[in-house]
Amino acid sequence: MTARPTTPAALTSLEAMERAGLTDPADRAMLAQVAESFRVRISPAMAGTAAEGVRAQFRPDARELQIRPEELADPIGDDAHRPVPGLTHRYPDRAILHATQACEVYCRFCFRRETVGSAGALSEAEFRQVLDYLRATPAVREVIFTGGDPLVLSARRLGGMLDRLQALGTLDLVRFHSRVPVVAPERVTEALAGVLDRALPVWMVVHVNHPEEITEAAAAALRRLTRAGVPLLSQTVLLRGINADPEVLEALFRKLLRHRVKPYYLHHPDLAKGTGHFRLTLEEGQAILAALRGRLTGIAQPTYVLDIPGGHGKVPVGPVWLRRAGEGWIVTDPQGSEHPYRDL
Ligand SMILES: *Cc1c(COP(=O)(O)O)cnc(C)c1O
Numbered sequence: 001m002t003a004r005p006t007t008p009a010a011l012t013s014l015e016a017m018e019r020a021g022l023t024d025p026a027d028r029a030m031l032a033q034v035a036e037s038f039r040v041r042i043s044p045a046m047a048g049t050a051a052e053g054v055r056a057q058f059r060p061d062a063r064e065l066q067i068r069p070e071e072l073a074d075p076i077g078d079d080a081h082r083p084v085p086g087l088t089h090r091y092p093d094r095a096i097l098h099a100t101q102a103c104e105v106y107c108r109f110c111f112r113r114e115t116v117g118s119a120g121a122l123s124e125a126e127f128r129q130v131l132d133y134l135r136a137t138p139a140v141r142e143v144i145f146t147g148g149d150p151l152v153l154s155a156r157r158l159g160g161m162l163d164r165l166q167a168l169g170t171l172d173l174v175r176f177h178s179r180v181p182v183v184a185p186e187r188v189t190e191a192l193a194g195v196l197d198r199a200l201p202v203w204m205v206v207h208v209n210h211p212e213e214i215t216e217a218a219a220a221a222l223r224r225l226t227r228a229g230v231p232l233l234s235q236t237v238l239l240r241g242i243n244a245d246p247e248v249l250e251a252l253f254r255k256l257l258r259h260r261v262k263p264y265y266l267h268h269p270d271l272a273k274g275t276g277h278f279r280l281t282l283e284e285g286q287a288i289l290a291a292l293r294g295r296l297t298g299i300a301q302p303t304y305v306l307d308i309p310g311g312h313g314k315v316p317v318g319p320v321w322l323r324r325a326g327e328g329w330i331v332t333d334p335q336g337s338e339h340p341y342r343d344l
């Protein structure tokens with residue numbers, strides 16, 4: 001591996017990744033096949049990090065060519081609940097807006113890896129259809145900007161969209177799910193923060209998987225957001241070889257709290273094509289979560305969730321601290337001891 005570059009640029013080709021010491025020229029032919037199936041890009045901020053737990057999330061890998069029978073092209077069923085282009089409406093009170101398909105980085109485990117990077121941003125005509133649908137469906141009280149990564153759009157474009165959503169008068173809040181504050185913190189400008197600081201509350205869920213992703217520049221971006229009154233939550237994908245370890249997750253969650261981010265979801269990895277090498281079993285995931293329960297402040301505990309393959313929704317998957325025993329229950333404490341409990 002070479003030393004970190006002094007002025008990192010985005011890495012968008014295998015040649016650039018080889019020069020950065022991320023991939024081996026001997027693997028070029030195989031990785032070219034990977035890059036044909038799944039886009040490659042590493043943002044300048046992430047190209048400049050030396051941490052293996054970060055690099056391995058973005059570096060193309062020959063194991064991605066192993067497609068397993070259970071792996072699905074649309075693992076969470078986004079396409080099954082699409083009333084108008086660009087909108088996924090699965091739960092009554094909230095809907096997902098796919099504002100763009102582009103990202104600053106293409107994560108090797110992404111559950112939308114078959115669609116990210118393909119078409120461009122939502123067109124004006126499509127956005128108008130989305131607004132019409134929302135106007136006709138006031139049960140939707142929350143619009144969730146996702147993608148791709150919605151924060152690759154300009155502050156001006158996002159501001160325009162937020163103004164029109166706010167004008168509907170039917171929304172309680174808007175939520176962004178984004179990896180940008182961490183992987184491309186320079187995009188979180190004062191202008192962007194200004195656009196998010198508005199009467200309609202904007203919440204943000206930052207996608208972050210490893211403590212080393214939170215660089216000084218990322219910390220400054222998070223600060224710009226909290227100063228603009230944006231409550232920050234995090235989502236993390238549990239990944240074998242990256243963060244599937246209580247020590248790494250503890251470090252990540254503690255660091256997030258220091259930057260005013262509340263850990264929200266820890267996702268069991270989805271059945272995305274060519275991602276088997278990142279997956280662990282549910283039982284392994286539960287054991288990691290159980291180890292965190294006793295030793296980490298309650299506000300750093302995320303909910304461990306599985307997006308049920310086929311578009312059946314997200315549910316918490318444990319660990320379970322409670323089981324039936326005769327008329328009552330047996331409750332397990334964080335140290336593993338069991339205690340009886342009886343309802344009235
Ligand atoms: C994950 C998801 C949401 C948001 O779910 P929360 O549990 O509110 O975070 C909304 N719609 C769809 C289709 C989703 O997949």
Ligand code: SF4
Nearest residue numbers: 103106107110148179
């Ligand atoms: S930034 Fe998000 S949507 Fe884009 S590749 Fe990574 S996980 Fe997928």
